[in-house]
Amino acid sequence: MITHRMKLFQLGLVLTFIAIGSILFYVGKGHDLILENKLITIGPVTYKAAPSIKLIIDDQKAIPVNSGFANKAFVVGASHSLKAQILDDAGAVIKVIEKKFKLSLHNSFLISMPALVANDPKWIKEI
């Protein structure tokens, strides 16, 4: 015979599993990031492609994104940090931009380097 207490325990167990499942989903969700260094128009403003950039996301290896090209990165979880090193023609670092960002549960995102360099709030968007 299933008692009231037993029913409550079972309900609690189901809710716990749902909660753990949600946490695992949030923590383990992988995202593809498209890192694009091309001309972009956001609203009335057009940003030209930035010079060559080296992008370090979290503690991953630096990803080079040359002017007019795009590259790809993969991250897991919601909160991340980004370090963009803007290089001159000789390859010397002329500017460093550091940002922290949070991702939604969407699969893929586009990071626009020109918008990032110009500090436009729409430098990252879902695709």
Added chain:
Amino acid sequence: MTTKNLQLKKLLTLDNAAHLLMRNTVPILFILISAMAIPLSEFSFSYLSQELMTRLIRNSFLVLSLLIPIIAGMGLNFGMVLGAMAGQVGLIFVTDWNIVGMPGVFLAMIISTPLAILLGLICGIILNKASGKEMVTGFVLAFFAQGVYQLVVLYGMGAIIPIERLTLVLSRGYGIRNTVNLIGIRSSLDSAISFDLGPVPIPVVTLFIIALFCLFVVWFRKTKLGQDMKAIGQDMHVAEAAGIRVLRTRIISIIISTVLACWGQIIYLQNMGTLNTYNSHEQIGMFSIAALLVGGATVSKAQISHVFVGVILFHLMFIVSPMAGKNLIGSAMLGEYFRGFVTYGVISAALVVHAWTRFKTNQRQRQHLRGN
């Protein structure tokens, strides 16, 4: 008197030895064949150890899931394939949602558990209706479940059940592809914490989970439910007369086995890194049962030690037999045939021995009642 005592002792020891030999015929046979096949295969010790460790962590959990129905007297649970199917459905969803690493493995377990419970419940109810013929019923039930699984995965997924990833779906727009790449969760359990013991990598987390499962089995045997199952396994009618809810307990044993088989299949596939959508679960039941029988278990009696001895001996045979066949006769195919022969042969031999023992026991009991 002293001489007579000594002779009696000697006889008893010989009798014991013969009994021990009879009980462990299959493992002894496998040890002998492996002892001959290992030198013929020319594999190095380090290669064999590495392969054995990989297969031990890959298969142990699945084989352990067979223990509980044996305690409850339901024989070898061929219905474990249903649990494996549930695990695969969980893995398909996790891959579609792009959940990677250990969270992906555990989320797949959480998603597939309710499905495994439901399948275990259905399986248990059906097996209760086929009392005394559980194994063959479970075997046929696995075939039926295969049809339902194909219907859901081949026609339902992508059409009714939303699947976002185009790489998972067949080019026609619905149905899951033949092979699913589990790169996101590949070896995530095995490589989480590991160290090398000589040439052999030791995956601590997976071994810890297997050890936890062994402790669970030991603890479970001592619980009220475990004791009830033991009583049912010995005699269903006596257990019923003693007030044990036999049918309910038998269903619980199958549910537990199905859920554990589901988790075992997820551990197995995260180690493999690839899911053969329509084949991965098919052989699991056969191979796990054969491994358990090779370890010295019977249809009515199995221990944790049988699992590990069985997995080691059975997979040792799997590793060495193709190369031994090739080196001996020049054809690796012979070794492959031998593997198939051994797998199915061991299962059928165990079933025949079990039926024969039961027949003999019944015959002896009848004679006893007649007063002969």
